[in-house]
Amino acid sequence: MKLSPALYSLMIMLFWVQPDTVSAEELSYLIIANQAEPFQINTSNHQASSGIISDVISLLATKKPFKIVPHVMPFKRYNHEIKAKTYTKWISYGSPAWRDNKQVLTQNKRLSKQALFSVNHSLVQLNSDRNTYSNVEDLFGKTVILLKGFSYPGLTTFIENGQIKKVEARSHQSALQALINKRGEVFIEMENRIRYAIKQHSIDQSPLKLTNATNITPSLNIHLSYGDSVSQDTINWIDDQIVIMKANAQLESIINRYQ
Incomplete structure (x- = not known):
């Protein structure tokens, strides 16, 4: 069968489009030292991290070519570095409930649409x-x-x-x-x-x-949070993945590891 030039051009274009070969997007993963267990658990030398949030991000990195670069720091410095925009493309976690009356949003400015879980x-x-x-x-x-x-x-x-x-x-x-x-x-x-x-x-x-203590300080939802330079396309993709992780019980499995 003789292919038309238009159909032949389309086949060549599809052959060369290889989504899996695009270069990895680098995200700075901001980790709070010693105060965020079991959301973020880091070793004494800060060479490894586990925990609910860390495991979720690791799973996401198996589905899309992310290069995750961890940065472990005390909470005070964590807030300082976010406000100072030291890292422009970062990922961590936050909650709408932590947006205070003064609107000092820090890590809670850009949150995933999908909550990961609720805590009391x-x-x-x-x-x-x-x-x-x-x-x-x-x-x-x-x-x-x-x-x-x-x-x-x-x-x-x-x-x-x-x-x-x-x-x-x-x-x-x-x-x-x-x-x-x-x-x-x-x-x-x-x-x-x-x-x-x-x-x-x-x-x-x-x-x-x-x-x-619900009558003293309310329950809250935990979301992934992002720096200003993380693209909305990436955030939307992660939201879709969170829906899938909930549906196939992957998220539940991660949470249960740390109960």
Whole structure:
């Protein structure tokens, strides 16, 4: 069969279009040191990273030619580098709930349309403490232990007003130890982070009591977040992949690794 010139040209064009051979897009993966487990878990020498967010990004990189370049840093520097635009094409995680009233968005400016998962907060107190902390008003005049630099919707205003005092800890382990040492009445954090820290660091849970803190600081959705220079096409593609990962239970499988 003799091909027409137009059909022949179309076949040649299709032959040379090889989507899988395009050069890898480089993304700086921003990782918070020591405070983001089990979302981001890094080794002591920062040479490897695991955790829910890290595993999701690793899976995405198997489906599209991404070159993921990790950068591990303390949370204060993490925020500074994002504000300073040190990395123009970065990926990390965030939440709409962390966009504060002053609209200092930092890592929460550009979020994936699809949430990865939802998290609840828990309140930890000593079993010897007979007080009940059901609402934020129950914490007035008390000292709350929080992770250094992190935002806690529902608590921030009362802390700034001096109605609630705070002690800041650099890790979940040190926060739990501060509670055991009675440096504060309660420790408030995401439930999965607390339970991961207790298990990972073999902390004796017998003197501790965990209760739901939804009436104090609300549940929130965790999304992937992006720097200004990440293309919208890339973000849209990742959103599609998140839908697929939810449908085929890949995302659930990743989350369950760290329960």
